[in-house]
Each structure stands twice: as C-alpha cells, then as structure tokens.
Amino acid sequence: GEDVEQSLFLSVREGDSSVINCTYTDSSSTYLYWYKQEPGAGLQLLTYIFSNMDMKQDQRLTVLLNKKDKHLSLRIADTQTGDSAIYFCAEIFNDYKLSFGAGTTVTVRA
Amino acid sequence: NAGVTQTPKFQVLKTGQSMTLQCAQDMNHEYMSWYRQDPGMGLRLIHYSVGAGITDQGEVPNGYNVSRSTTEDFPLRLLSAAPSQTSVYFCASSPTDIDENYGYTFGSGTRLTVV
Numbered sequence: 001g002e003d004v005e006q007s008l009f010l011s012v013r014e015g016d017s018s019v020i021n022c023t024y025t026d027s028s029s030t031y032l033y034w035y036k037q038e039p040g041a042g043l044q045l046l047t048y049i050f051s052n053m054d055m056k057q058d059q060r061l062t063v064l065l066n067k068k069d070k071h072l073s074l075r076i077a078d079t080q081t082g083d084s085a086i087y088f089c090a091e092i093f094n095d096y097k098l099s100f101g102a103g104t105t106v107t108v109r110a
Numbered sequence: 111n112a113g114v115t116q117t118p119k120f121q122v123l124k125t126g127q128s129m130t131l132q133c134a135q136d137m138n139h140e141y142m143s144w145y146r147q148d149p150g151m152g153l154r155l156i157h158y159s160v161g162a163g164i165t166d167q168g169e170v171p172n173g174y175n176v177s178r179s180t181t182e183d184f185p186l187r188l189l190s191a192a193p194s195q196t197s198v199y200f201c202a203s204s205p206t207d208i209d210e211n212y213g214y215t216f217g218s219g220t221r222l223t224v225v
Contacts, residue, residue, distance in 0.1 A: 004152075008150065033213070033214075035214075035216075041218060041219075042114075042200055042216035042217055042218045042219050043153075043200065043202075043214075043216040044216070045213045045214065045215075048213060088152065088153070096141045096158075096160065096204060096206055097143070097155060097158060097168070098143075098155075098202075098214060099155075100145075100152040100153040101152055102150055102151060102152040103152055
C-alpha cells in the first residue's frame with residue numbers, strides 16, 4: 001500500500017512552537033489532512049489543506065505544503081498541555097480513501 | 111446530531127468466536143469505512159463503502175466481512191476471532207462532495223481483545 005511517513009515522537013516545552021513533519025506519496029491527492037487523537041478517543045479533524053495551496057493558517061495552526069517534495073508540515077504556535085496528543089497526517093486517494101501516517105506523539109513538558 | 115456511533119466500546123472475545131461491531135451515522139454520508147489502529151502502525155483500512163449496497167476491501171480485509179444495506183449503518187463482522195485481531199477499531203464516514211473536503215468523521219472506537 002501507499003506509505004505516509006512521519007516521525008513518531010516530538011517533545012516540546014510549553015509555550016514553544018511545535019512542528020510536525022510528514023511526507024506523502026501521491027502528488028494527485030486533492031486534500032491533505034491533519035488529525036488529532038487524544039488518549040482513549042477517536043480521531044478529530046484538526047485542519048486540512050487543498051492541494052493548490054501552499055499555506056493555510058487557522059488560529060495557532062499553520063499548515064505548509066510543498067508539493068514538489070511531497071512534504072506537509074503542521075506548526076502549532078504557543079504549544080499548550082492540551083496539545084499533547086497523537087497527530088496523524090493523511091492523504092486522500094481515489095474512492096475517497098484516506099491513507100494515514102503512523103502518527104506523531106507530541107508531549108508537552110512544563 | 112450524534113455523528114458516528116460505535117458499539118460496543120469494549121469487547122473481549124475468545125479465539126474462534128464471532129461478533130459484529132456496529133457503526134451508525136446520522137449525517138447522510140455516502141462514504142463509510144472501517145480502520146484498525148495498532149501501536150506504531152497508524153490506521154489501516156479494512157473495508158469501505160461508497161454507498162448503500164456497495165462495499166470493497168481495504169488493505170487488511172482478511173477475517174472481516176461488511177455489508178451496507180442502508181446509508182446509515184455499516185457493521186463489521188469478525189468471522190472467527192484470532193489474537194491478531196486484538197486492536198482498536200474505528201468507523202469513519204464522510205460526504206463524497208468535493209466541496210465538503212472529504213473530511214472524515216470518526217467514531218470513538220471499539221477496543222477489542224481476543225484471548
């Protein structure tokens with residue numbers, strides 16, 4: 001199957017910025033997504049970016065898309081303890097299927 | 111508006127038993143899918159459906175069956191449970207209209223242990 005790759009762990013100090021990186025596989029993906037999963041919960045759509053965009057900003061979240069390198073990143077400004085979670089990068093294929101990365105566990109330390 | 115509802119939340123099965131994981135959505139979404147989540151492996155697609163009466167296999171379909179008799183419901187059946195099926199199972203739905211960005215809505219998951 002297709003592989004979306006992302007680093008597994010990130011530790012960040014409270015108040016600093018977090019940057020989570022992802023590489024995807026299909027240059028024809030229409031949308032790319034970031035999902036957040038808190039302990040014991042399902043996945044929550046955090047933000048998304050359309051493939052014809054380079055950047056999208058939504059409050060503390062900034063998504064950057066480099067289509068040439070198939071690289072997607074999520075920046076969280078002023079990281080808070082409530083941002084501790086697993087973050088999944090995902091891309092969409094034909095038939096509306098989403099392919100997910102393994103998830104990046106973000107730990108926010110005081 | 112309940113979104114995607116999964117039942118049960120927890121289940122313990124003995125090897126060889128069968129069971130059905132239920133999934134229902136009330137958003138009139140055409141697309142529904144089942145994923146399993148295992149540590150370090152992200153989410154892997156088991157089966158999916160693009161509408162009532164239509165189902166197809168994902169990347170890990172062996173040992174599972176699905177049906178889609180209505181738009182709202184998409185049950186996942188384990189035919190003969192094996193310890194390798196111990197996992198967390200998520201159901202998700204989405205519209206198929208590009209203007210709605212295909213954003214998936216996930217259920218809260220079913221934690222299944224096979225002993």
